[in-house]
Amino acid sequence: MQSFVSSLVSVAFHGLAYGMILYVISVGLSVTMGLMGFVNLAHGVFAMAGGYVMLTAMNRYDVPFLLALSIAFVSVAAASILLERLLYARLYTAGDLEQVLLTIGLIFMAVAVARLIYGTLQQPVHLPAYLKGQFSLLGRDFPAYRVFLIAFSAVLVAALWFGVERTRWGAKVRATVDNRPMAQAIGINTSRLFTITFALGSGLAALGGGLGADITAIQPTYPFEHLVYFLIVVAIGGLGSLRGPFVAALLIGVSDTACKYWVPQFGAFFIYAATIALLLWRPAGLFGKA
Amino acid sequence: MRIKLMACIGAVALVAAAGLATAQTVKIGVLSTYSGPTAAQGDQLDKGIKLFMKLNGSKLPPGVKVELVVRDDGGANPDNAKRIAQELIVRDKVNFLTGVVWTPNAAAIAPLAGEAKVPFISMNAAGVAIPYSSPYFARVSFTLWQSSYPLGQWAAKKFKRAYTVVSDFAPGHEAEEAFTKGFKEGGGEIIGGVRIPLANTDFAAYMQRVKDAKPDVLFAFNPAGKQATAQMKAYSDLGLDKAGIKYIGPGDLTTDEELPSMGDAALGVMTVHHYSAAAERPANKAFVSAYKKEFGQNLNPGFMAVGAYDGMQLIFDAVNSLKGNVDPERIMAFIKSYKNPNSPRGPIAIDPDTRDIVQNEYLREVRKVGGQLANVEVETVGNMVKDPWKQFNPKK
Numbered sequence: 001m002q003s004f005v006s007s008l009v010s011v012a013f014h015g016l017a018y019g020m021i022l023y024v025i026s027v028g029l030s031v032t033m034g035l036m037g038f039v040n041l042a043h044g045v046f047a048m049a050g051g052y053v054m055l056t057a058m059n060r061y062d063v064p065f066l067l068a069l070s071i072a073f074v075s076v077a078a079a080s081i082l083l084e085r086l087l088y089a090r091l092y093t094a095g096d097l098e099q100v101l102l103t104i105g106l107i108f109m110a111v112a113v114a115r116l117i118y119g120t121l122q123q124p125v126h127l128p129a130y131l132k133g134q135f136s137l138l139g140r141d142f143p144a145y146r147v148f149l150i151a152f153s154a155v156l157v158a159a160l161w162f163g164v165e166r167t168r169w170g171a172k173v174r175a176t177v178d179n180r181p182m183a184q185a186i187g188i189n190t191s192r193l194f195t196i197t198f199a200l201g202s203g204l205a206a207l208g209g210g211l212g213a214d215i216t217a218i219q220p221t222y223p224f225e226h227l228v229y230f231l232i233v234v235a236i237g238g239l240g241s242l243r244g245p246f247v248a249a250l251l252i253g254v255s256d257t258a259c260k261y262w263v264p265q266f267g268a269f270f271i272y273a274a275t276i277a278l279l280l281w282r283p284a285g286l287f288g289k290a
Numbered sequence: 291m292r293i294k295l296m297a298c299i300g301a302v303a304l305v306a307a308a309g310l311a312t313a314q315t316v317k318i319g320v321l322s323t324y325s326g327p328t329a330a331q332g333d334q335l336d337k338g339i340k341l342f343m344k345l346n347g348s349k350l351p352p353g354v355k356v357e358l359v360v361r362d363d364g365g366a367n368p369d370n371a372k373r374i375a376q377e378l379i380v381r382d383k384v385n386f387l388t389g390v391v392w393t394p395n396a397a398a399i400a401p402l403a404g405e406a407k408v409p410f411i412s413m414n415a416a417g418v419a420i421p422y423s424s425p426y427f428a429r430v431s432f433t434l435w436q437s438s439y440p441l442g443q444w445a446a447k448k449f450k451r452a453y454t455v456v457s458d459f460a461p462g463h464e465a466e467e468a469f470t471k472g473f474k475e476g477g478g479e480i481i482g483g484v485r486i487p488l489a490n491t492d493f494a495a496y497m498q499r500v501k502d503a504k505p506d507v508l509f510a511f512n513p514a515g516k517q518a519t520a521q522m523k524a525y526s527d528l529g530l531d532k533a534g535i536k537y538i539g540p541g542d543l544t545t546d547e548e549l550p551s552m553g554d555a556a557l558g559v560m561t562v563h564h565y566s567a568a569a570e571r572p573a574n575k576a577f578v579s580a581y582k583k584e585f586g587q588n589l590n591p592g593f594m595a596v597g598a599y600d601g602m603q604l605i606f607d608a609v610n611s612l613k614g615n616v617d618p619e620r621i622m623a624f625i626k627s628y629k630n631p632n633s634p635r636g637p638i639a640i641d642p643d644t645r646d647i648v649q650n651e652y653l654r655e656v657r658k659v660g661g662q663l664a665n666v667e668v669e670t671v672g673n674m675v676k677d678p679w680k681q682f683n684p685k686k
Contacts, residue, residue, distance in 0.1 A: 007502060014494040021492070120330035122516045124551040134529050143527035146494070214523060216491055217516040217551075221327040225491075260495035264484045 009140065011258045017146035019253020020153040021212045023246055025226060026233035027160065028205035030245040032198055033234055035164075035177055038088065039096050042103040043205055043230050044223030045110040050076045050206020051218035052114065055123040065128045072210045077203030084198045089191065107223045114220040122217040145214060152211065156204075157246055164242055173197055232275050238288025247286055251278075315355045316609050316616050319384035319408075321374055321399070323391045324362035330515055331391045331594060332362075334547065335413055338591070338598025339389075341584055346606060354614035356606070359384055363395055371395035372402060379406045385616040386411065388601050391594070393417030393460055400424040407618040409608075409625065413601040414594050418464050418679045421645050426618065428625045428645040430604055430638070431597040432564050434465040434511070435679040437540040440651050440671045441562040442472020445507055445538060453505035453535075454483035455496060455521075457512050465511035465540055468679065473509075481505055490517070493524035500535065501528055507536045514542040514592065519551045526555035536560065541665070544656050546590040549663040556656045556663055562671055564649045565593040565635040568664035577634035593635075600633050604640075639674065644685075646677045 029043040050072040057068040087106075091099050131148055134141035164170035176183040176190045184190050209218065216226060232252065237244025252271055259270040278286070320339065323332030339358070350356060359382045363371045371390070378384045379402065387403050387410040390396045396415030403410035404424030412420070412429040421427050445452065452473055456462035462485060470480055482503050484496055500508055508530065512518040522544075525537055537543075541563020544556055567578050567590040577599070581591040591599075608624045609616065626642040639648040651672035654665040 003502070007498075010498045010502070011495070014492075014498060018492045018494065115329070120333045121547060122330075122519065122551055124553065126553060134527075134532075141529050143494075143529075145527060215520065217520065219330070219516060221329070225327055257492075257495040261499050264486070264496065264499065269487075 006140075007261065011261050012254065013142060014146070014261075015254030015257035016250065017143075017149055017253070018257055019250040020149050021208075021215055022229055022233055022253055023249035024149070024153050024156065025205070025208035025212050025216065026230045026245055026249060027156070027242075028201040028203070028208060029230045030234050030237060030242060031201035031204060034237070034239045034241060034245065035173060036092075036194060036197055036201070037177065037239070038092065038198075039099040040088075040103050040201075041100060041227060042106040042110070042223065043201075044226050045107055046076050046080060046202040046205035047209030047212075047226070048110065048114060048218060048220075048222040049079070049209070051209035051213045051222070052118065052123065053206065054210035055125060055213060055218060058126065059124065065131070069207065069210045072206045073203045076206035077199040080202030081195055081199045084195050088198060089194070092194065107227075110223060111220050114222075118220070120220060122219040123213070125214045125218075127214060149211060156207075160242055169193075169196075232271070234285075236275060236278050236285055238282075238285025241285070241287040244285055244287035314353055314614060315357055316386070316614060317357050317359055317382060317384040318386045318388060318605060319375070319378035319382060320358055320360045320389040321363050321371060321378070321387065321395070322360070322389040322413075323365050324360075326365035328365045328391065328513075328515070330547075331414070331513075334592050334594035335389055335391060335598040337581070337585055338413070338595035339602055341581055341595070342599045342602035342606075344584065345580060346603075349606065349610070351610060351613045354609065356609065360389075363390075363392075366392040366394050368394045368398035372398040375399040375402055379403070379408055384408060385618075386605050386621075388605065389413055389598075390415045393420070396420050396427075397423065400427045403427060409618055409621045411601050411604060411625075413597040416464075417460055418677065421680075422685050425645075426622060428604075428622075428640055429647050430601045430640075432593070432647060432649070433677045433679065434461050434540055435468040435677055436647075436649070436672075436675050437562045437564065437651055438465045438468035438509075438511070439472040439678045440675065441509075441538060441540065441653075442469040442474075442478075443476050444472075444562070444653060444671055445469075445509070446473050446476020446478040449478060449506040449536065451479050451481045451505045452507045452509055453481055453500050453503055455500060455508065455510045456483070456485055457517070458485035458487050459513075461513065462511050464679070466509075469509045488513070488517075491520065493521045494528060497521070497524040497528045497530060501530050501533055504533070505535060507538055510537065510539045510543055512542060514545040514548065514594070516548075516551075518543050518545065519548050522552045522555050522559070531558070538562075541565070541593060541654070544654075544665055545592045546665060547592040549590070549656070549665070550588075552663070554663075557658070559656045560653065560668075561656075561665065562651050562653050563593065563665070564651055565596045566652065566654050566665035566667055567591055568659060569635070569652070569667050571634070571636060573632045573636075574634040591634075596634050600630065600635075600638065603630060603633070604628060637674065641676050641680075644677065644680045646680065648674050648676050651675050 032040045054068045054072040057063040131145045135144045135147050233245050233249050236248035256271050322335045361374045391414050393415045400423045404426045410427045414431045418433045454466050456466045537559045541561045546567035628640040631637045636650045641648050652667040653669050653671045654667050657666045
């Protein structure tokens with residue numbers, strides 16, 4: 001019995017940590033795709049860029065971890081404003097297919113550029129000493145890095161929820177997403193609002209890429225390899241919701257970990273089966289507006 | 291009648307001339323992975339080939355030229371690999387086929403090469419049974435039985451209870467089977483095993499499972515690359531090292547090029563393999579320093595780069611010894627008696643019966659050498675090891 005409780009704790013912890021990684025790397029997409037309605041398949045490009053920026057700063061210039069992470073957030077958000085003005089803004093009113101084609105093209109270009117600059121090997125991640133090793137609680141050891149991930153993501157979730165649901169900016173974004181012409185008519189500068197929101201989404205992606213770098217390796221094909229996970233999280237969570245992707249990421253993280261732990265023969269298959277089942281049950285996602 | 295005869299003679303003369311012309315330019319078809327998620331592996335082969343061509347590309351008999359025809363297979367995809375190999379054989383008329391990172395690709399190409407009578411030399415693909423599927427196939431890389439079987443025998447002397455964690459594809463199954471056989475024959479007990487899907491990213495759940503089973507030793511296999519790094523980190527993050535569970539496996543677990551990414555988590559991991567960049571042999575020192583000079587001081591050659599280098603060496607030796615007359619039968623006869631005492635990995639040879647590689651297997655430990663992690667060779671656990679699987683399963 002005690003060993004069962006102990007394994008339950010393990011599964012809950014690792015599932016939570018994995019769910020948080022999924023959430024952190026996908027939350028940016030739930031902002032651009034979920035809130036702004038732009039099918040941004042190139043989301044992973046921003047995450048990868050964030051990872052590269054952070055690791056370059058750390059490995060080449062000895063910048064401390066948290067500072068490097070902030071640099072990644074700021075620089076990728078800034079770069080994305082340029083992209084948004086040059087490319088994305090032109091396709092806000094276009095159909096899904098055009099958006100998909102543009103962003104898939106961006107992925108191919110980003111993969112080639114990353115390979116040209118950094119080569120094909122993954123970038124080494126040297127975490128600071130306080131994130132290495134284990135963290136003792138109630139006689140059990142928890143990996144410090146994963147504890148940090150969980151805590152950081154929890155703060156992020158709270159901040160985002162507060163920002164979108166409780167601030168003036170959040171209200172404007174929601175108004176613009178619901179009815180753009182009407183929002184413009186009452187004096188909201190929607191194009192600037194979207195630029196800022198897009199930059200936030202990309203910055204969050206960069207944060208996710210940097211934070212998760214020790215588990216989701218930073219290498220050129222990153223945007224392709226994790227695309228399916230981003231999309232699953234956003235699809236299950238439901239478009240236009242911020243709570244949704246959070247619940248979805250946790251659900252997937254915990255159930256995937258439980259499956260790996262107790263019935264490893266099912267392997268990676270489970271996550272897809274769960275996605276199919278959930279979407280059959282609620283085609284618009286858990287919290288989506290049908 | 292007369293015209294017909296003349297035409298016949300003309301045709302024969304043409305064919306002969308064509309034969310002579312091709313004998314002077316030896317075409318080598320290289321099939322490797324240059325794009326896709328596993329391009330890092332192809333990159334290793336590419337560097338090995340490039341280095342060989344740079345150092346030895348002109349060491350040929352007078353009048354003979356070598357031309358490389360390089361193609362990208364995009365990763366493990368047998369249908370695609372077969373199509374490309376077919377093009378190389380039919381359209382480019384290559385005299386050799388080589389390269390090939392992935393076992394499924396090599397397994398698809400080997401019968402084709404046999405049908406077309408084109409010698410096919412695997413620089414990496416390690417699937418143990420491939421040589422049985424074509425008499426024109428030879429291998430300069432390794433098989434997982436070669437490393438994992440002696441590792442099992444060695445581990446049985448030190449540990450009692452083992453847990454196995456391998457990637458869920460053919461080479462993973464072979465490593466698991468070989469280790470299990472060696473370990474059980476030595477009196478050890480396998481208390482559990484997991485096969486992990488190739489597309490897995492987070493290894494924490496699996497490592498927790500291992501930790502809770504409390505074995506003495508964890509035998510693991512990953513296809514060398516980022517998965518090996520992710521698993522190594524999970525092993526150390528979850529404190530399996532502190533729980534007294536030793537981490538061992540074939541050398542794919544701690545490849546020289548991935549060690550910097552693994553960091554100190556890899557310290558103390560024991561592996562058995564045929565190549566380490568840290569080996570002290572003069573031939574290896576020369577190879578490593580040439581590699582670093584060509585591709586950068588921070589880069590270490592891995593076993594795949596050596597496989598590619600040795601593969602090119604074998605092809606060049608064949609071309610030189612046959613003076614550019616690349617008749618497939620004569621090439622295969624040459625390959626079957628091939629010996630290279632001076633490979634960076636030590637002496638190697640081709641087993642005449644199976645056309646598979648014969649080489650030393652070294653037990654290595656990850657240690658810090660001059661501030662850098664390295665696979666330090668501790669002892670030679672097998673001298674000129676033939677593939678054990680083929681001895682247990684001779685071709686009927």
